[in-house]
Amino acid sequence: MAGEREFLEVDVLIIGAGPAGLATAIRLAQLMEQHNSEVDSGLRSGEKFSTENICVLEKGKEIGAHLLSGAVLDPRALRELLPEFEGDFSGKISTCSPVRRDAVYFLTEKDSWKLPVNPPFLNNHGNYIVSLNRLGEWLGQKLEAMGVTIFTGFSGTEMLYEEGRIVGVRTGDKGINRQGEHKSNFQSGYDINAKVTILAEGPRGSLAKQLILEKRLDNGCNPQVYALGIKELWEVPEGSIEPGTVMHTAGWPLNLSQYGGGWLYALPQGIVSIGLVCGLDYTDPVFDPQEAFQLFKTHPLFRKILEQGRLLRYGAKTIPEGGWFALPKLATDGVMLVGDCAGFVNSRRLKGIHLAIKSGMLAAETAFDALRKNDFSEGQLADYAIRVERSWIKEELWPVRNYHQALEKGLFRGSLHVAMQMLSGGRGLHERYSNRPGHERLQKLQNGSNPPKKIRFSPDGKLTFDKQLDVYHSATKHDEDQPSHLIITDTNICSERCTAEYGNPCQYFCPAAVYEIVEEKEGLSKVHLNPSNCVHCKTCDIMDPYQIITWVPPEGGGGPNYQNS
Numbered sequence: 001m002a003g004e005r006e007f008l009e010v011d012v013l014i015i016g017a018g019p020a021g022l023a024t025a026i027r028l029a030q031l032m033e034q035h036n037s038e039v040d041s042g043l044r045s046g047e048k049f050s051t052e053n054i055c056v057l058e059k060g061k062e063i064g065a066h067l068l069s070g071a072v073l074d075p076r077a078l079r080e081l082l083p084e085f086e087g088d089f090s091g092k093i094s095t096c097s098p099v100r101r102d103a104v105y106f107l108t109e110k111d112s113w114k115l116p117v118n119p120p121f122l123n124n125h126g127n128y129i130v131s132l133n134r135l136g137e138w139l140g141q142k143l144e145a146m147g148v149t150i151f152t153g154f155s156g157t158e159m160l161y162e163e164g165r166i167v168g169v170r171t172g173d174k175g176i177n178r179q180g181e182h183k184s185n186f187q188s189g190y191d192i193n194a195k196v197t198i199l200a201e202g203p204r205g206s207l208a209k210q211l212i213l214e215k216r217l218d219n220g221c222n223p224q225v226y227a228l229g230i231k232e233l234w235e236v237p238e239g240s241i242e243p244g245t246v247m248h249t250a251g252w253p254l255n256l257s258q259y260g261g262g263w264l265y266a267l268p269q270g271i272v273s274i275g276l277v278c279g280l281d282y283t284d285p286v287f288d289p290q291e292a293f294q295l296f297k298t299h300p301l302f303r304k305i306l307e308q309g310r311l312l313r314y315g316a317k318t319i320p321e322g323g324w325f326a327l328p329k330l331a332t333d334g335v336m337l338v339g340d341c342a343g344f345v346n347s348r349r350l351k352g353i354h355l356a357i358k359s360g361m362l363a364a365e366t367a368f369d370a371l372r373k374n375d376f377s378e379g380q381l382a383d384y385a386i387r388v389e390r391s392w393i394k395e396e397l398w399p400v401r402n403y404h405q406a407l408e409k410g411l412f413r414g415s416l417h418v419a420m421q422m423l424s425g426g427r428g429l430h431e432r433y434s435n436r437p438g439h440e441r442l443q444k445l446q447n448g449s450n451p452p453k454k455i456r457f458s459p460d461g462k463l464t465f466d467k468q469l470d471v472y473h474s475a476t477k478h479d480e481d482q483p484s485h486l487i488i489t490d491t492n493i494c495s496e497r498c499t500a501e502y503g504n505p506c507q508y509f510c511p512a513a514v515y516e517i518v519e520e521k522e523g524l525s526k527v528h529l530n531p532s533n534c535v536h537c538k539t540c541d542i543m544d545p546y547q548i549i550t551w552v553p554p555e556g557g558g559g560p561n562y563q564n565s
C-alpha cells in the first residue's frame, strides 16, 4: 500500500542480476533441488527448501538491460554451472561466436605493429565472443524456470542491520519528485529481510561501498583501482571482417604512462564490438576517455572495418583492476560479496565474467551450507573465502597479483615488471606491490587555469560521435522528475577549488555528459547535472579528486538498455 513499508522474508537475497548474481541464484537453486529430491527419495533427512525463497533484485527494467562488457568469455565456470551452455547458448544465439583469430597490435597514430606471437595470457583459443546482455537474458530464463523470485526495476538502497549483522536490504522508494516530495504514484520501498544477503552489484556497488566502509572490510588490502571501458556496437557489411576475430591493442591514443588498451571483436552477421579501456589512474585532469575512444576508431586499422557500417549501441562501465591484494574480506555476519563488486577480475587476461560466475557458485554453496546449519554468522560464511582460496580462482589470480601495480609505472617499465612477474610466478621484485587509489594520481593544473584540451577533435557524425549522440545510443532513460542520483556533498568545492585546481575533470571523465560546468556572473562557475543521461558506469564516484560525489541508485528501472551489447 502507498506510504506503508511492506516486508518480505526470504532465505537468500541477491542484489544484482549480472553474471555473478545470476550464477549465485542458479547454483543455489540447483543445490536446493538436489537436496529436495534426496529428501524425497529418503537419501537425506531434513526440511525441504523452496527456490521461491531465493530472491534476486535487479535495478534494470529487465535482466540484462544494464549488462555491458567486451566480451570474450572463458567458458570454464559456465560449463561447470550449466553444462548445456555450449549447445543451448553458443550454438543458438546469433550474438555469440567461438574465437577463430586472435591478434595483438601496438598502435601509433598512423601505424600498427602486429605482435608475431600473442602473449600466452591473451590467447583466446577455446573462448567465445559473447553479448553479455544476451548471456544475462539466457541465465535469467534458466532462473525463472527454476522458480526463483526475481524483482526487476528495484534497487537496493540501504543495508538493513540488526545488532550489527546484516539482515537484508531496503529497496528505493518510487514516485518522489525532484524536490523530494511524494508524487501521486508514490510507493514506499520494501524491506526484504534475508538470512543471507549476497551483494552482486557489479563494480563499485553502492551497497558494497557502504558495507566495506562500515565494516572496514578492506583493512589491510590494497586500495581498489578501476578502469573505464567504453564500447560501441556496430553493424558493418558482412564480409568486412571474419566472425570470431579478436583484436587487442596497446598504445595510441593512450600515452605510454597510461594503463589501458583497445579491442575489436567480430560477431556473426556483421556485428562488431569495439571499445577502449582507460585506467582510472591517469594524471591529466582534462583527459576525456570518450573522446580518446572516438579517436581510437579513426585509426586506419579500424576505420577500414567501420566506415561502411553504422552505430547500433553505446555504453560505458568501470572494471575493478586491483586484483588479489585489493579483494576485501568477502563475508561478514549475514552477507557475502561476489563478482566485480568484490573485485574478481583477471586484468592481465582482460577477463572477469568467468570469475564472477565461479565466485557466485562458491557463495551459493556457502549459503546453502549455512541454511542447512541455520547459522549465518561471520564464522560460518567465512567458508566462502576458504572455498575461493581452494578454487581455481586463486590459482588464476595469484600469479597476476602484482600485475596492475606494475603497470602503474607506464607501459615500457611496467612491461619489464610484468615479464619478471611471469618468470617468478607473479612475484617480480617484491612479494607484494602496493598502489594508490587512482584519483590520487590526478595532477593539479600548473597555473590554476584550465589549459586547452590535449586532444582536439571534432566528431564527424559518421565514424565518430559526440557524447550526446553516443548517450542516445545507450538508450538510457530515467524519470526526469526525481531527485538527482548523483550526490555532491559540497558544490562550493566544485566551483571554488576544483575549477582552479583541476579544471573540473568531471566534465571530461563522465562518458555521458552528465556534468556541465556553466559560467555564472563574475567569472564564477557552477556544476549543472544532467542525471537522465547517466549510464551507471560509476566513474564519477571513483575518479572525483575530492571524493565528494556519491552515485546512489536512481528510481528502479531507470538506466541504460544495453540490448545485444
Ligand code: SF4
Pocket: 486, 509, 510, 511, 512, 513, 514, 515, 533, 534, 535, 536, 537, 538, 539, 540, 541, 551
Ligand atoms: Fe558514469 Fe557518473 Fe557519468 Fe553516470 S554520472 S555516466 S555514473 S560518470
